[in-house]
Amino acid sequence: MVKSVIGEETQLKSLENRLFQTSIPAQVGIVVGKLNPNSDRAFVYDLIPTPPTDGGGPPCSLRSSEVGGGGGGGGREKKKKGGSSVEPPPSLSIDADWVAEHARQVSRMLMGGMHVVGVYVWASEASYKATSPSLLSQTVRGVAQATPWYERESDERLLVHISYGPSRWVCRICTVASANMQPCDFKMGKLLSSLQTYQCMYNFEIRLPIFHAVALDSNTFKNVLRLGIDRHAKDLQTAKALIDAKLVTEDQHIHSEGLHKVELLLPFMRDVAPEACSSDNVAGLIIFTGAICASAYLGPKEPVAQAVSDIKADILKSLRSRLDIVCDEAEDKVELTSKNDMDASDDANKSIHQIILHQLRKPYSLHFPRRVLVPWLAGVFICDYLQPLESFEDLKDRCREMMSMESSIESSSILELEKEETTSLVAKSFWDVVCGDSANHLDESKDAKVSARKVDNGRSKTTSFNLVASIFVLLAALIVGWAITVLGSAKPAH
Incomplete structure (x- = not known):
């Protein structure tokens, strides 16, 4: 307490x-x-x-x-001794x-x-x-x-x-x-002046199977992805950490100043759902990939284990925040989308709340907002998330409104450590997953056959040209030899 x-x-x-x-x-x-x-x-x-x-x-x-x-009495008046x-x-x-x-x-x-x-x-x-x-x-x-x-x-x-x-x-x-x-x-x-800064660039790839035998409302992007993030959180808790390229103990303290780089080592294949290996009812796959710039601020008496814990929590909170932002924006467009039912058959024009994942027949992709860092107090940064069509001016307005930041924010001080559209989500159908996108492979094989024919034709033309040239040289040599012999025999004797 x-x-x-x-x-x-x-x-x-x-x-x-x-x-x-x-x-x-x-x-x-x-x-x-x-x-x-x-x-x-x-x-x-x-x-x-x-x-x-x-x-x-x-x-x-x-x-x-x-x-x-x-x-305080709900409006009742209190009387003094004097009345x-x-x-x-x-x-x-x-x-x-x-x-x-x-x-x-x-x-x-x-x-x-x-x-x-x-x-x-x-x-x-x-x-x-x-x-x-x-x-x-x-x-x-x-x-x-x-x-x-x-x-x-x-x-x-x-x-x-x-x-x-x-x-x-x-x-x-x-x-x-x-x-x-x-x-x-x-x-x-x-x-604030005594805080230490720890930073981690975390690259991830989360693969989530989509099943036929589930309720429709459970197979939406929001529910499937939230479940996947929760599952990934359990795997992330077991990750080991390197700080400044060194493996540290949980109760260790770091007293050196400056920015400390953290690298998380996730156990191999721990993010694979066990049901994906045994289920015959897989309808598709969600591939959630990206890179997250996470940070932690540690007090002078806190062990580095606290910094590692804070970075893991920051990664998960960032994933959940981006999902909430996308879903909030989709909810605002639900009414507008429902009025345009003419395009309801096109998955690309639907809101993520309307798409039933196991009914997808074409790959569906979605770019998550990217995280940018904004200076706040005494070397401490806060973050905001920019949608593809947003600018730094939108970010500055939110910082002034939400964080009550009175001083102006210089665009040059805003850090974009995550590349644009680096975090994305792609949903593929069952056949794209199992067959490895056979249509593309067929196209590639066709292209390969055409290329092979072109190469063979080129080789045939080269071979024919070389044969003709050889015959021509041979005939020229025979003619020259015959001419020398005839001319030599025709000279008079002295």
Whole structure:
């Protein structure tokens, strides 16, 4: 259980100063940091305010006591001893669903073991106490459900209250399941400057069989690929790691500065589904290939095993994030696609939600968005995913909106370590898989036969030419010899 929390002093104090200058009465946002269930300490790197809702309203505001606040009396008036009445302080009104959606979007952009670890609230002490604890715990629970940690799930999240009357910071540990909130120690220090960076370029090829005897809704791209990623996650956990070309032990610490290169060694043939070797009901195959640039940021007292674990988790989160992005975009186009039923027979024009994989008769390919790295804080990078038709300007707009990045982002500082369209997905039919695309082989054999005929014809022509030339030379030699003999015998004797 977490007992103490350390916050990055530079970032947290900067946010507090901005809040005091704006004089806004209330604000809600998410907490980005690291919460290790194996340790009793948590780290907070930054607090990111939740942007306005789609309607332009604030996600957090003060609720009038006449409407009925939280635990502060719900609009009832309290009387003083002198007989005069005073209104109770207004409570907080929070759009928990909008905060959770913001957390989900930001979670995709975080790398290297960093997570959305909770919620922060900027409000006066009176308004905070007047707010129902159930509303606060509901907000924290919604954020936790929207940003699951697949590699090591924890039931604890942080609730940070920044009070401006009086001015102080209070942190609580919130148990998601029970909604129990306990205070914990909170202090500030220098965290980002001491982080070590580990980076890995992970190349993968995942082959997933498509079966006839399954429900139609289970044979969609989303379900088949999600199942394949989950299966690959189990294999990835057994991978050994080389750091700076050296095999390291789990409890080893690396104190050298600079970027550390990580290489993962996956056991041979571990990603092959066992049912693919024994099933006679294979309809096709999905081949998911690509290269992922993964990163991890490690504190000075953390072992390298934590960096390896964070890199593996970053790889899996990146795969899931790209799948979610493609599916989200497809869902937005479902209504438009359904109106154009004239092209429904063409697989290339269908949404991935409409394609039934085991009914495919032609190869189907899909390019996943590529990951690009954007500088964030003190040498730490975040990421975003660019679709084929998107540009850096789209990326910059998302960073400003989701991460509240006020400074301008230079295009030259954005890193494209993954090549364009390097991650792709191809679905092949049964006959393409088993016969190795026999049509292409037939075409190749035809081309080979034509080429052989051309070569034979060329050789025949060359042979005929050489024979004629030899006969001509022989005849010329005979004529010259005959002429010499005749002319020699015709000379008079002296």
